[in-house]
Amino acid sequence: MSWLKALKDTARSGLTVEPQRLDPLIAVRAAIGLALVVGTALHLFGPAVAASSAFGAFQAALATFQRSWRTRPVLALASGASLAVTTFVGYLTGAHPVLFISLLALWTFLSGMAWAVGPTAGMIASSNVAIMLVTVTLPTSVAAAAGHAGMIMMGGVVQAALIVLFPVRRWGAQRDALADALAAEADYARRLRHDPVAPFDPEPLMTARHAAAITPRQARRRPAELHGTRGLAERIRPVLASLADPALGVPAEGEERARVRELLAAAGSTLDAAARAVRKGEPVTMSPAARAVLAVPKEGAVLTGPARRAESRLITLLRDVIETAQGSGTTNSRSTGPERSLKEDTAYRTAARLARNAARRVARRPEHRADPDDHLHRPTVLELFPVALRAMRGELRRDSPVLRHALRVAAVSATGYAVASLLPLGHSYWAPMAAVMIMRPDFSQTYSRAVARFGGTLLGVALATGLVQLTHPDTRLSAGLAVGCAFLMFLLLRTGYAVTQVFVAAYVVFLLGMGGLQWTQTVPERVVLTLAGGLLAMLAYAVYPAWETPRLRTRLADWLIADGRYASAVLQRYADPAGAPREAVRETLLGTREARVAWKDALERAANEPVRHRGLSRAAAADAPHALAQLARVAMLMEAHLPARDTTPVPAAASLADALHRDVTDAARAVRERRAPKWDTYRAALAAWEADYSDHAVGDDKVVRKGAGLLLEALDELTDALAGEGPRPKGSAAAVTS
Numbered sequence: 001m002s003w004l005k006a007l008k009d010t011a012r013s014g015l016t017v018e019p020q021r022l023d024p025l026i027a028v029r030a031a032i033g034l035a036l037v038v039g040t041a042l043h044l045f046g047p048a049v050a051a052s053s054a055f056g057a058f059q060a061a062l063a064t065f066q067r068s069w070r071t072r073p074v075l076a077l078a079s080g081a082s083l084a085v086t087t088f089v090g091y092l093t094g095a096h097p098v099l100f101i102s103l104l105a106l107w108t109f110l111s112g113m114a115w116a117v118g119p120t121a122g123m124i125a126s127s128n129v130a131i132m133l134v135t136v137t138l139p140t141s142v143a144a145a146a147g148h149a150g151m152i153m154m155g156g157v158v159q160a161a162l163i164v165l166f167p168v169r170r171w172g173a174q175r176d177a178l179a180d181a182l183a184a185e186a187d188y189a190r191r192l193r194h195d196p197v198a199p200f201d202p203e204p205l206m207t208a209r210h211a212a213a214i215t216p217r218q219a220r221r222r223p224a225e226l227h228g229t230r231g232l233a234e235r236i237r238p239v240l241a242s243l244a245d246p247a248l249g250v251p252a253e254g255e256e257r258a259r260v261r262e263l264l265a266a267a268g269s270t271l272d273a274a275a276r277a278v279r280k281g282e283p284v285t286m287s288p289a290a291r292a293v294l295a296v297p298k299e300g301a302v303l304t305g306p307a308r309r310a311e312s313r314l315i316t317l318l319r320d321v322i323e324t325a326q327g328s329g330t331t332n333s334r335s336t337g338p339e340r341s342l343k344e345d346t347a348y349r350t351a352a353r354l355a356r357n358a359a360r361r362v363a364r365r366p367e368h369r370a371d372p373d374d375h376l377h378r379p380t381v382l383e384l385f386p387v388a389l390r391a392m393r394g395e396l397r398r399d400s401p402v403l404r405h406a407l408r409v410a411a412v413s414a415t416g417y418a419v420a421s422l423l424p425l426g427h428s429y430w431a432p433m434a435a436v437m438i439m440r441p442d443f444s445q446t447y448s449r450a451v452a453r454f455g456g457t458l459l460g461v462a463l464a465t466g467l468v469q470l471t472h473p474d475t476r477l478s479a480g481l482a483v484g485c486a487f488l489m490f491l492l493l494r495t496g497y498a499v500t501q502v503f504v505a506a507y508v509v510f511l512l513g514m515g516g517l518q519w520t521q522t523v524p525e526r527v528v529l530t531l532a533g534g535l536l537a538m539l540a541y542a543v544y545p546a547w548e549t550p551r552l553r554t555r556l557a558d559w560l561i562a563d564g565r566y567a568s569a570v571l572q573r574y575a576d577p578a579g580a581p582r583e584a585v586r587e588t589l590l591g592t593r594e595a596r597v598a599w600k601d602a603l604e605r606a607a608n609e610p611v612r613h614r615g616l617s618r619a620a621a622a623d624a625p626h627a628l629a630q631l632a633r634v635a636m637l638m639e640a641h642l643p644a645r646d647t648t649p650v651p652a653a654a655s656l657a658d659a660l661h662r663d664v665t666d667a668a669r670a671v672r673e674r675r676a677p678k679w680d681t682y683r684a685a686l687a688a689w690e691a692d693y694s695d696h697a698v699g700d701d702k703v704v705r706k707g708a709g710l711l712l713e714a715l716d717e718l719t720d721a722l723a724g725e726g727p728r729p730k731g732s733a734a735a736v737t738s
Contacts, residue, residue: 006610007447013608014448015455020494025168030061031487033159038479041151047475047514048138049151052087054479054511055131056080056152058486060159062127065493068120069173069211071218073160074381075124080156083128083135084149090136091145097421105414107132108436112406115441116391117384122441129413130436133429134508171223177211178230179279180204182321185233185240186271189264192244196252199629200241202593205234209590213376225278229324232317233271239314240267241633242640243307248706250307259302263311266293270318274325284322294318306641306703313640401546405441408540412439416536420529427525434533439540442548444608446541449497450534456501457530461523464506468513478514482507549606552616555599557668559628560677560718562588562595564664567635567711568657570642574704575654577643585639592632599625623721631714638707643700650704652689659685660711667715676723679715686712 001009037057041050063079064072086107093100111129115122135152139145169175184204191198208230214222243249243260250256269290277284294315303311379387395402413432420428434457438449464485473481489503509523566588572580603621616624659682667677686708 001608001610003610006443006608009608010444010447011451013444014450014452015496015498017496017499018494022491023168024491026065027487027490029162029166029168030064030159030490031483033057033061033155033162034486035483037151037155037158038483042475042479042514045147045151048140048144049148050479051511051514052135052138052148053151053155054482055135055155056083057155057159058507059083059127059131060156061486061490063124064159064163065490066120066123069213069378070120072163075120076156076160076163078156078381079124079128080153080159082125083131083156084153086128086132087135087152088145088149090132091139091148092142094136097418101414101417104129104133104417104432105410108413108432109406109410111436112409112439112441113392113395113402114388115405116395116402117388121388126409126436126439130433133417133433133436137429171226174211174222174226175279175281177204177208178226178233179275181208181230181233182271182275182278182325185237186268186275188237189240189268189271192240193261193264196244196246196249197633198244199633200237202237203597205230205237206593206597208233209376213378215378215380217380218378223281225281225325227324229274229278229321232321232324236267236271236314236317236321238636238640239310239317240264242637243310243314245637247710248306248637248641248703249310250303256303256307259311260307262293263314266290267314267318270294270322274321277325284325286322310640399551401441401548404544404546405439408544409436409439412436412533412536412540416533420532425525425528427529430526430529431533431536434530435537435540438534438537441546442605443541443545443610444605447538450538452496452498453501454531454534456498457505458527460502460505461509461526463502464509465523467506468509473510473513475514478510482510482514485510547606547609547611548602549609549611552602552606552621553672553674555595555602556616556624556628557671559592559595559599559625560671561664561668562591563628563631563635564660564668566592566632567638568661568664570635570638571653571657571660571704571708573642574638574650574700575652575657576649577647578645585642589636589639596629596632620721624718627714627718627721630717631711634707634710634714637710638703641700641703647700650700652685653704653708655685656682656689656704656708663715667718671722676719677715678719679712682715683712 034054034057038050038054041053057080060076060080060083063075066075068075090100090103093103107129111122111125114125135148136145139148181204184201188198188200212226212230243263246252250260266289269287273284273286273290276282301308301311397403412435416431416435417428420431434453438446438453440446440449464481467481471477485503485507489500489507492499492503505526508526566585569580569584569588573582573585603625663677663679663682667679670677689705689708
């Protein structure tokens with residue numbers, strides 16, 4: 001892609017307004033917290049302290065809007081405390097330009113490295129450093145700086161207290177994540193009725209898994225319906241796929257296929273009902289048709305063999321999902337009027353007790369306890385520090401995009417502050433502040449945010465200036481206008497960066513006006529220096545980039561290794577049902593999902609980079625992921641029929657697993673070195689088994705035989721994608737499986 005097209009695409013992306021569901025109650029709560037802090041500080045201490053406290057409350061509220069599964073009060077307190085500390089230390093060094101610039105470079109470097117912990121930590125750290133550049137200019141003495149820092153921290157405390165006192169949809173984010181995962185599986189079941197090999201995006205399941213990680217304190221307060229449902233949903237997906245796929249399931253047409261379609265429709269309806277119940281905290285309401293389909297008589301069953309086993313597993317899992325999703329929903333509803341008397345009714349208490357007991361029974365079942373993700377541990381705030389240090393230390397390598405981002409943002413902030421200080425404009429902090437808020441570890445976000453920030457700032461200061469000229473607000477009115485702009489920013493936060501910058505720019509104009517600064521003293525400097533900071537950020541990425549395009553082959557090789565480990569772990573379970581570790585299949589499956597998401601994100605970032613082709617061709621980038629997805633899908637189909645511990649082993653599966661592991665290791669090296677991968681070892685192992693294979697084999701032997709052939713077909717498809725169109729190597733999957 002050329003630079004001109006890349007700039008056009010990123011500019012269009014930065015100025016795009018996305019329609020999103022608004023959260024007015026959360027925005028109102030954040031604005032009320034800001035108003036309480038500003039009003040109190042203005043009444044007791046004056047405009048300067050009020051401005052500092054306003055920035056603290058604003059940043060604390062902004063932190064709680066970040067996508068995080070940690071409790072919001074913790075985010076508000078952490079953000080307020082870190083901003084208070086950086087403000088105080090920054091003021092102490094502010095009188096010594098060289099020392100302050102050195103400290104600024106260190107702060108911004110650490111904020112850049114915070115992206116190693118996650119996007120939430122990176123965004124909070126970046127905005128803390130940016131706001132600190134403003135707040136250090138407000139105090140006039142060390143004692144005043146300490147007072148300002150205290151009020152900034154108080155802003156975080158107030159926002160945290162409001163979240164605790166006036167919760168809005170407690171556990172709402174976790175409910176939405178789990179409900180989205182169930183709804184995604186419901187949609188998958190419906191699509192399988194018409195397309196037996198329909199693809200499935202595991203991202204909702206991954207999001208639900210991240211949401212399920214909780215601290216010990218959260219575990220004591222988690223609603224019952226959020227406990228265990230996700231683990232059951234994870235096990236439903238391979239069963240759905242195995243029922244629908246003709247290769248390991250039932251024929252494409254006939255009475256058995258009709259029964260499968262009924263089961264898939266009932267599964268979709270049931271999962272949708274569970275998703276609605278989890279999202280709203282209400283009892284599950286199933287349709288009579290779904291109940292009838294899932295009530296299969298013991299005699300006269302249509303399906304036989306592995307399909308019958310999958311049918312039985314699906315019905316059991318769906319019933320468990322319903323029982324677990326019921327949770328304590330019947331006891332959480334708030335009744336008013338005549339319905340309130342139901343709480344004293346014996347039948348009501350009996351129903352509530354039965355619902356709780358059902359959830360406990362599901363939690364005690366062996367297959368439920370065996371789920372390693374059912375009790376995912378999220379570190380507490382104190383435990384997070386060593387975790388963050390390890391993550392940041394892991395990024396201290398030459399090829400790390402996070403390290404490159406940290407070095408870029410540190411150099412740009414220091415250079416921007418030094419250059420702006422030499423200009424006869426004043427308010428030199430605007431340039432580094434804009435750069436810190438703009439810069440991200442990837443090209444597309446950095447350039448799109450640069451355009452959005454300058455455009456939003458220009459429009460915001462123009463609107464604020466016009467309003468100031470019309471109303472000539474005093475201190476209190478300026479404070480009120482600032483709070484109003486903050487409310488609009490909180491309300492429209494998810495609609496786009498350009499929209500939020502309009503209200504942030506106006507917020508700062510009114511807030512500094514409250515402190516006595518006229519618009520003529522702030523607006524011209526801010527516009528010019530924001531443009532300068534944005535240009536510096538864009539230039540820094542062009543000079544010291546972290547392009548994703550050359551690393552696409554490495555991402556693809558990582559995905560191949562993850563898929564190979566998953567398939568090998570599944571084959572090992574067939575080879576040794578009693579001795580193979582049960583957790584290996586689950587762990588390798590999670591590895592395939594992470595590798596797939598890493599590839600997808602890398603491909604999206606590379607699509608907008610102005611880099612000549614140094615990785616994969618467009619055809620290979622489209623075909624190779626399809627082959628790897630098929631490889632993982634075949635392993636998932638085999639996982640759906642994993643044998644019990646007392647099942648007869650399939651000895652040939654061990655040699656297949658070992659051969660696949662060796663071939664995948666060599667193939668990953670070939671992909672990185674731009675060579676077509678080969679599968680000679682695995683092909684030979686499969687051919688050797690073919691020579692001794694009996695046509696009358698049934699059960700797990702048949703499942704492994706079909707699955708092993710499908711694995712080879714997916715591997716050959718990957719070779720074709722990376723080697724271009726041409727004849728396959730001698731002894732292809734078609735010859736082996738004929």
